[in-house]
Amino acid sequence: MRTPGIGPVTYRQLIARFGTSAAALAAVPDLARRGGGKAPPLRSRDDAEREIARVEKLGAKWLALGQGLYPRLLAELEDAPPLLIAKGDLNLLDRQSVAIVGARNASAAACRFARGLAHDLGQHDLIVISGLARGVDSAAHDGALGTGTIGVIAGGIDVFYPPENEERQKALCERGLVLAEMPPGTEPRARHFPYRNRIIAGMSSGTVVVEAAPRSGSLITARLAAEAGREVMAVPGSPLDPRAQGCNQLIRDGATLVQNAADVVEAIRPFASQVRSPRVSFEPTLEQLNGHDALATVEELLGPSPVPVDEIIRLSGAPSGAVQLALLELDLAGRLERHAGGKVSLRE
Amino acid sequence: MRTPGIGPVTYRQLIARFGTSAAALAAVPDLARRGGGKAPPLRSRDDAEREIARVEKLGAKWLALGQGLYPRLLAELEDAPPLLIAKGDLNLLDRQSVAIVGARNASAAACRFARGLAHDLGQHDLIVISGLARGVDSAAHDGALGTGTIGVIAGGIDVFYPPENEERQKALCERGLVLAEMPPGTEPRARHFPYRNRIIAGMSSGTVVVEAAPRSGSLITARLAAEAGREVMAVPGSPLDPRAQGCNQLIRDGATLVQNAADVVEAIRPFASQVRSPRVSFEPTLEQLNGHDALATVEELLGPSPVPVDEIIRLSGAPSGAVQLALLELDLAGRLERHAGGKVSLRE
Numbered sequence A, B: 001m002r003t004p005g006i007g008p009v010t011y012r013q014l015i016a017r018f019g020t021s022a023a024a025l026a027a028v029p030d031l032a033r034r035g036g037g038k039a040p041p042l043r044s045r046d047d048a049e050r051e052i053a054r055v056e057k058l059g060a061k062w063l064a065l066g067q068g069l070y071p072r073l074l075a076e077l078e079d080a081p082p083l084l085i086a087k088g089d090l091n092l093l094d095r096q097s098v099a100i101v102g103a104r105n106a107s108a109a110a111c112r113f114a115r116g117l118a119h120d121l122g123q124h125d126l127i128v129i130s131g132l133a134r135g136v137d138s139a140a141h142d143g144a145l146g147t148g149t150i151g152v153i154a155g156g157i158d159v160f161y162p163p164e165n166e167e168r169q170k171a172l173c174e175r176g177l178v179l180a181e182m183p184p185g186t187e188p189r190a191r192h193f194p195y196r197n198r199i200i201a202g203m204s205s206g207t208v209v210v211e212a213a214p215r216s217g218s219l220i221t222a223r224l225a226a227e228a229g230r231e232v233m234a235v236p237g238s239p240l241d242p243r244a245q246g247c248n249q250l251i252r253d254g255a256t257l258v259q260n261a262a263d264v265v266e267a268i269r270p271f272a273s274q275v276r277s278p279r280v281s282f283e284p285t286l287e288q289l290n291g292h293d294a295l296a297t298v299e300e301l302l303g304p305s306p307v308p309v310d311e312i313i314r315l316s317g318a319p320s321g322a323v324q325l326a327l328l329e330l331d332l333a334g335r336l337e338r339h340a341g342g343k344v345s346l347r348e
Helices: A008-018 A021-034 A045-057 A090-094 A108-123 A136-144 A163-175 A192-203 A217-227 A242-252 A261-274 A295-301 A309-316 A320-332 B008-018 B021-034 B045-057 B090-094 B108-123 B136-144 B163-175 B192-203 B217-227 B242-252 B261-274 B295-301 B309-316 B320-332
Strands: A061-064 A083-088 A097-102 A127-130 A149-153 A177-180 A206-210 A231-235 A336-339 A343-346 B061-064 B083-088 B097-102 B127-130 B149-153 B177-180 B206-210 B231-235 B336-339 B343-346
Touching: A008 A021, A008 A320, A021 A320, A045 A061, A061 A090, A083 A090, A083 A163, A090 A149, A090 A177, A097 A108, A097 A136, A097 A192, A097 A217, A108 A127, A108 A136, A108 A206, A108 A231, A108 A261, A127 A136, A127 A192, A136 A149, A136 A163, A149 A163, A149 A192, A163 A177, A192 A217, A206 A217, A206 A242, A206 A261, A217 A231, A217 A242, A231 A242, A231 A261, A295 A309, A295 A320, A309 A320, A309 A343, A320 A336, B008 B021, B008 B320, B021 B320, B045 B061, B061 B090, B083 B090, B083 B163, B090 B149, B090 B177, B097 B108, B097 B136, B097 B192, B097 B217, B108 B127, B108 B136, B108 B206, B108 B231, B108 B261, B127 B136, B127 B192, B136 B149, B136 B163, B149 B163, B149 B192, B163 B177, B192 B217, B206 B217, B206 B242, B206 B261, B217 B231, B217 B242, B231 B242, B231 B261, B295 B309, B295 B320, B309 B320, B309 B343, B320 B336
Parallel strands: A097 A127, A097 A206, A127 A149, A149 A177, A206 A231, B097 B127, B097 B206, B127 B149, B149 B177, B206 B231
Antiparallel strands: A061 A083, A083 A177, A336 A343, B061 B083, B083 B177, B336 B343
16 A cells, blocks of 8 residues: 555455455566556565554554454445554544534634534534644534544644644544554645545545635535535535635535534434444455456557446446456556546556 | 405405406305305495595505416415505516515624625516515615615505605605505504515515524515425525524525525526416306305315315315315305415314
């Protein structure tokens, strides 16, 4: 998962195909060669062991997709992180949760509202998830610190961002839980925040947006929640308040208007039973696919425009597993691009 | 229509049955007798002529259901007013309209919003209808005075209520239009306001609610609009603002969240073609129903609990017209109670 060019989708396909990371690692060079490219530079065992030791030294734990306490709702995402680094109370992962996100420069009223909502959701036995950012995120964590809150951060587990949240992040490591996808020491960059947002949305039965500007990160989180089939909720505001426009537009687009914790509880009720639902099953292994080499056909069907994998499978006439294998080979050869919504294209 | 005990539904049935008010008036005593009660005390021809003369002297006109410029969308209501008294520019009745209603004690921000929204709807060639009350109503009329606005009042056409709106009401008579269902000289009482609200909702393609307290008159107007199949729209506000609760709840209940005139125009577009739609047809006359006396059957089917007329028709096995006639007879005898949603019961 630290190999450049192997994203969460590719990682998941490799593990699904080969069962273990050792088998997957061994297969990568050959797969890439069959796909017509150079194998990605694999990280060394030493590198991996150094990171593992560093995480342990920080008092953090690993959560692996498909195992143990890894958040079950998050595992449903096609691009679920293969591994998460967690510091704090892992028991919080086993309970139903709601995300509260919003503007970093939110109004005092919105922060007060977020804090109160988080507190009240805690009274309903719900864990509050947010991004440990300024404004609404911080207020949400503060409101739920006594009942259970999880902060998902864009950088490494030992990096405090924004710096003024150092105490808050430490408090969450003590009394709540902090999750990071990136390795320790990673300073968060702009591209990390959407990755972080998919984890927030993916772990939660629903996402509540409190004050969000049009085209803000909070709206991305809301979109990711909707794409994952989760409840999207928004707190309305006066049309005269520019900071309310993002939320009002979300409601116009179908988000549930929520005014208090009871509204949120009512909206996410359908998800209550799914927190402990059974896990994704693994696909047939390479051996089972012997005799079905779909690589040439799949390559011919692909072009520079993204097309759904389902369509490739249908058009190829090959078994789904064989097509996936061919895509994996092209992927590891650096010749495939994966897009949102399960679409793929050939790199130019 | 000025006869105590003859409401708009009964009036409409009488006219539908007998074609003219003269024929209906002649038939009432006999119908009431057949229904087993005393005929209601009919108003004299002199009374009616006095009212007609008074309306003329006030420079107002009559609008009769089913005729001329009577508002076509309003005519679709089962309890459409048989007659309206109108003062001002009757041409406004022939254009598509939107109602804006809200709290009398609205915030300054809400009044400013209502005024701006009314102005902008005027720019979209829409007539703005409201109730000439304090607060949001007044602001809406003010905003649309230059482009076209109709005030529907609960009292008589010559009564100014609230008193401070005298100038505004006069301005609407000059540059807009004022409508009244009650006879001249009527001081509005509490029971008149819901009647007034059904006219506002009934004339409009949609109703926009701006700041409404829970259980307020504005929410009644919204409900009446929904029952008439019109678009219900609401302007959201912060959950921290108690005055926003009614509107936020409306949105939760399915009203369209609107932030500006463009949102309103988009929502009511489906109604644009209905403004000039053809009129309700009349039912078979008494002669056509000869040989079908359903009175005894209908009376037996009725009790103190309200039941839908459709159900009475179905259970009776009699033609719809015969059942309606029997109901009319019971009604005029003072023995029938008509309820919302086309339900009827026997009076205890």
